[in-house]
Amino acid sequence: MGNLLSLKDVQLYYDHVYALKGVSIDVNEGETVALIGANGAGKSSILRAITGLKGIRSGSIRYDGQSIDKAGPDVIVRMGISMVPEGRRVFPLMSVRDNLLMGAFTRTDKAEIRQSLEMVLARFPRLKERYTQAAGTMSGGEQQMLVIGRALMARPRLLLLDEPSLGIAPKLVQDIARSIVAINREDKVSVLLVEQNSRMALRISQRAYAIATGKVALSGNSAELLEDSRVKDLYLGGE
Numbered sequence: 001m002g003n004l005l006s007l008k009d010v011q012l013y014y015d016h017v018y019a020l021k022g023v024s025i026d027v028n029e030g031e032t033v034a035l036i037g038a039n040g041a042g043k044s045s046i047l048r049a050i051t052g053l054k055g056i057r058s059g060s061i062r063y064d065g066q067s068i069d070k071a072g073p074d075v076i077v078r079m080g081i082s083m084v085p086e087g088r089r090v091f092p093l094m095s096v097r098d099n100l101l102m103g104a105f106t107r108t109d110k111a112e113i114r115q116s117l118e119m120v121l122a123r124f125p126r127l128k129e130r131y132t133q134a135a136g137t138m139s140g141g142e143q144q145m146l147v148i149g150r151a152l153m154a155r156p157r158l159l160l161l162d163e164p165s166l167g168i169a170p171k172l173v174q175d176i177a178r179s180i181v182a183i184n185r186e187d188k189v190s191v192l193l194v195e196q197n198s199r200m201a202l203r204i205s206q207r208a209y210a211i212a213t214g215k216v217a218l219s220g221n222s223a224e225l226l227e228d229s230r231v232k233d234l235y236l237g238g239e
């Protein structure tokens with residue numbers, strides 16, 4: 001299992017706010033890796049650094065053997081990294097179909113785009129049911145499925161998900177969790193998942209990092225972390 005993404009000692013600032021204080025994380029080919037931790041710990045900043053939305057102060061980010069820490073967001077998408085940002089921003093007046101097609105903006109081969117569309121609709125049958133409906137009229141969970149589907153339309157090798165379960169009904173959180181597993185295992189997309197729902201994140205990932213005040217506080221095998229007393233106390237509500 002080769003290395004796909006590697007952050008080494010990454011430091012990131014917003015003006016004088018020292019948000020990432022030397023973060024090193026890896027995602028290997030085929031893995032789902034989770035980033036857990038409290039609000040403001042720096043998880044979203046890690047995703048912004050990877051996608052080129054925010055420049056880093058020092059350290060390195062390598063993807064597929066190449067340095068990407070100076071590449072812009074468009075180049076990074078073309079290299080196969082798609083991000084689903086927090087807050088599920090759909091184009092509300094456009095149909096589900098047209099929202100999905102927006103995700104294929106880097107591609108030109110119509111037959112391949114159609115194939116991806118079919119793959120996404122198989123992953124998210126609810127989107128198929130709502131295919132011609134305006135995206136803004138769907139529930140939060142359905143909109144979350146749509147933004148994940150839209151990110152998949154770029155045909156990524158690495159999918160970055162920022163809080164996909166935030167504000168979503170528990171039943172749909174389960175559906176989304178299952179879809180993430182299928183995207184990883186069946187569609188062979190590696191996943192870096194940021195979640196405050198630590199239990200869900202640890203259940204569906206193979207490895208995880210707990211981020212606290214801009215640093216990796218703990219890391220390891222997700223199944224082991226689920227049983228770790230420090231993780232239980234700090235991230236799983238003491239259960």
Ligand code: ATP
Pocket residue numbers: 014015017018019037038039040041042043044045046
């Ligand atoms: P959340 O789940 O709330 O997004 P997070 O773990 O993803 O939390 P970040 O959003 O990465 O955390 O924020 C890390 C730190 O950087 C926080 O102290 C935050 O206040 C600060 N920060 C984030 N964005 C900015 C910004 N645009 N300007 C100034 N400070 C920022």
